[in-house]
Amino acid sequence: MALKRFFSLEERFKKNPALKQEYVNFMQEYIKLGHMKEVNEKPKTKVYYLPHHAVIKEDSTTTKLRVVFDASAKTTSGQSLNSIMMTGPTLQKDLFILLLQWRMFKIVFMADIEKMYRQILIHHDDRDLQRILWRNDQKKPIKEYKLNMITYGTASAPYLAIKTLFKLAEDERINYPLASETLNEKFYVDDCLGGANTIKECKQVQEELIQLLRKGGFNLRKWASNEPEMLTNIQIKDIEPGLEMQFNNDQAIKILGIKWCPKLDQFEFKINTTSFRSKYTKRAILSDAGKLSIWLVVTCNH
Structure with a gap:
């Protein structure tokens, strides 16, 4: 099955060299980084071969193409x-509350x-x-x-990754109390939404967080803030693309699927009037309303 899908992938390569x-x-x-x-x-235990394919994200500011491994292939x-596979319980916070x-x-x-x-x-035994x-x-x-690392497409990946961050926060709580709290309470998988009510406190959280995650071999990137001073000590390569050189534009960036303008400090959303349904049902209306409700409530609270 994996071999058949790989041959199919190579046929696609012939049609699309880029x-x-x-x-x-x-x-x-992947190989270079180990x-x-x-x-x-020959394997000493059971083996599973993961088929793989490309996922293109045109709106990504970093990696446009990501190889995804299909652990659901029978x-x-x-x-x-x-x-x-045991997937583990859901550990990520509720998106709306966050x-x-x-x-x-x-x-x-x-x-x-x-x-x-x-x-x-x-673990070596599971590779x-x-x-x-x-x-x-x-x-x-x-x-x-x-594949030596946690892999996209495996059912347990989100649990294992988040649990690792929680363990890091627990181990370093004494040394980095503010960052440990942020890591436990203000992350949605790999996305951090941090803050404070003063620049001094906010910078302390930021500095602790950078140091804490380095302890686990993690690097924070794509930084953005509604306060320019928060980006002064961040390397340009780690700042959200488009915000590196100046803070005088109204560029909106994506945050957990929502557009946010750091300078104006406001959320933005668009309604696509060209995609209205030809036939509406109760289910369709609830679905469309659900897409807007988070914007309306967050904007009003802000």
Whole structure:
């Protein structure tokens, strides 16, 4: 099954050389950073081969193409890795409550953890369940690789990643009390929504948070804030693209799917009047209303 899908992927590469190049670059980075490793030995335990494909995010300011591994693909047994995997409980905070709490602060900032999943190792005994097939060139033989890190597409990935952050906060609570609280209460997976009511306190939270996450090998990037001073000590490469050089534009950036303008400190949203349904049902009306309700309530509270 994995081999068949890989051949299908290569056929797609033939039709789209640009896609192939981006895909190859992505996989080369995986190898270079040690996130996957070539294997030649026969496995001592059960093996699962993850098919993989490209997901394109045109609105991404960092990585346009991401390779996603399909752990839901069924084998000849009728089961997939995800179907037999313990996923763990939901640990992330309620998105709506998190946004409301964020806007309680006068000074706010946002950032995200760079390649969060890929900074967390999987136990050696489990890596044979994360094997993939890959080659850069169709003229070369197909090789097998193990994915060494938490992997996109596996059911337990969100739980394992968030639990790792919680453990880091617990271990370093004495040294970084403000950052530990932020890590536990003001993150949505890899997105941080922090703040305070004074610049001094907010900068203290920011500095502690940077140091705390470095203890775990994590880097915070794509920083943005409604207060320019919060970005003065951040390297330009780690500031949200478009906000690096100046703070005098009205650029809106995405935060958990919502557009936010740091300078004006307000949320923005658009209603697409060209996508109205030809037929409305109660379910359709509730669905459309749900998409707007979070904007209306957050804006009013702000």
